[in-house]
Amino acid sequence: MYTQIELTFAGTDQHVAIVTLSRPEKMNALTKVMEAELRAVFERLDKDAAVRAIVLTGKGRAFCAGMDIDELEVLPPDDIQAAEWMRPYNMNRRPDYQSRYAYFPAIAKPVICAINGAAAGLGLIFALYSDMRFASDKAVFSTAFAKRGLIAEHGIAWILPRVVGPGNAADLLFSARKVGIEEALQMRLVDRVIPAEHLMDEVISYANDIAMNVSPRSVRVMKQQLSTAPFQSLSEAIALANHEMFDSLQSADFKEGVSHFIERRPANFTGR
Numbered sequence: 426m427y428t429q430i431e432l433t434f435a436g437t438d439q440h441v442a443i444v445t446l447s448r449p450e451k452m453n454a455l456t457k458v459m460e461a462e463l464r465a466v467f468e469r470l471d472k473d474a475a476v477r478a479i480v481l482t483g484k485g486r487a488f489c490a491g492m493d494i495d496e497l498e499v500l501p502p503d504d505i506q507a508a509e510w511m512r513p514y515n516m517n518r519r520p521d522y523q524s525r526y527a528y529f530p531a532i533a534k535p536v537i538c539a540i541n542g543a544a545a546g547l548g549l550i551f552a553l554y555s556d557m558r559f560a561s562d563k564a565v566f567s568t569a570f571a572k573r574g575l576i577a578e579h580g581i582a583w584i585l586p587r588v589v590g591p592g593n594a595a596d597l598l599f600s601a602r603k604v605g606i607e608e609a610l611q612m613r614l615v616d617r618v619i620p621a622e623h624l625m626d627e628v629i630s631y632a633n634d635i636a637m638n639v640s641p642r643s644v645r646v647m648k649q650q651l652s653t654a655p656f657q658s659l660s661e662a663i664a665l666a667n668h669e670m671f672d673s674l675q676s677a678d679f680k681e682g683v684s685h686f687i688e689r690r691p692a693n694f695t696g697r
Contacts, residue, residue, distance in 0.1 A: 429459040430466055431484065436633030440477040442470050443629070449485025454493035455547050464528070471532045474696065477636035477644075479532070480628055481555060482539035483548075491546025491569055522652065526579040529554035530652035533645045535635060539628040540615065545569045546578075553584045556648065559631070560615040561624045564606050571601040587655065589614050640678035641696035 426432075431445040444466055446453040453459075470476045483489055518531035526547065529536050538555035546569040552558050568585075570578060577585075577598050586594040589612045597604065609615045619627050635644065646669050654662055673679050677697040685692040 427462045427466065429456065430462040432466055434476075435629045436478075437637050438475075440475060440636035441480060441629055441632045442473075442476045442478070443480045443482065443625075444470075446481075446483045446489050449483075449487070451493060452487035452490035452543060453483040453485070453548070454490045456493050456496055467528070467532055471534065476534060477641050477696075478535045478537065478632035480537050480539050480625075480632055481551065482625065482628075483541050485542070486563075487542040487548075488538075488540045488544040488564065489548025489551060490543055491548055518649075519653065519656070521656070524580070526550050527554055527584075529556075530648075533648065534641075535632070535644060535648065537628055537632055539624055540564045541621070541624055543567075546573075550579050550581055550584075553581065553588055556651075557617075558615045559617045559619060559624070559628050560606060560609065561621040562606055562618055563621045564609070564615070564618075566597075566604045566609055566614060568597050568601050571599060638692055640682060640692075640694045642676055642678040642694070643673065645696070646673065 427447075429446070429448055431443075431447045433443045433445070435441045435443055444463070446455075446459065446463070448454060448456070448459065467479070470479055522528055522531040529551070535557070536555045538552045538558045540552055540558060540560040542561065542563060543565050544552050545567040549566055549568060552566075568577075568581065570576060570581075582594075582598070585597065588594075589597070593612045593614075596602075604612075604614065606615070606618055610618050650662070650665065650669070653665065657665070678694050681692060681694055
C-alpha cells in the first residue's frame, strides 16, 4: 500500500502503530511521495479506534535527513503553497495545526518520535511537532536551512523556541550547525536518550504502557489542551479545563478508572 513508508503494529492488542520512514539508502530524505504517504497514514491512524499511540521513526542509520536534494533543486516556488498540501487536516482542530507539516498536534493520539539517527531540516521539524522525542545515543540534529539559502520553514521559528528557548533556537537556526546528543539533551531538544540497540524496544514499551494503562479519552483531551494552551490566557485554559472536567466525570472511562482502582485489577478503558 505504501512505497516509502512502512506501517506495523506492536504492543498488547496491537494498540501501538509504528510508522517508519523507509528510504534508508537516502537517509530517509523526504520526497513528495513520502510526504503524501506520511500524511495519509497519519489520517488513517487518527481514525482507527484500535490505535492508542503512534511511534514515528526512520529505517537504517538516519531518522530523516530533510528534503531530498534532487527534488529540492527542481521544486517550483509555488509548491510551498500548493493546495494539495494545504488542505485541512482535521476541521475539529485549530487552524494553526492544519498546514503542510504542522498537523501532528491535530492528531488525537500521542505521537512519539523515536529518533534513530540524523534529524535535519524537515526531519527535525517532524520531531519538533511530535508530542515527545526519544532519541538514540547516535542521533545528531541540524536545522540545515541557512546552509541551503533557505529560511526558518514551516513554523519552526514558532515551535523551536518553545522547545529549546529563544537563544538556543536562534543559535540552531542561524548557524545550522550539527548538534550531538549530549547537547541536544541539555537544551531539551530531546526528552530521553536511549542506547541505539534498545531504542525501539523502550519506545514501544513506553507507548504500550500509555495504550494499556491510561484512559484514551483522557489522553485525547489532554493532548488537545496542550496544543491549545499556547494560544490561551490562563483564565481561558482554566475555563476549558473546567468544561472538560465536567464531561470527564460523566464518561465511561472515569467510571472504569474508579472501578479498577478500587477493585485492584488492570484497567479496561474503552476511550469513551
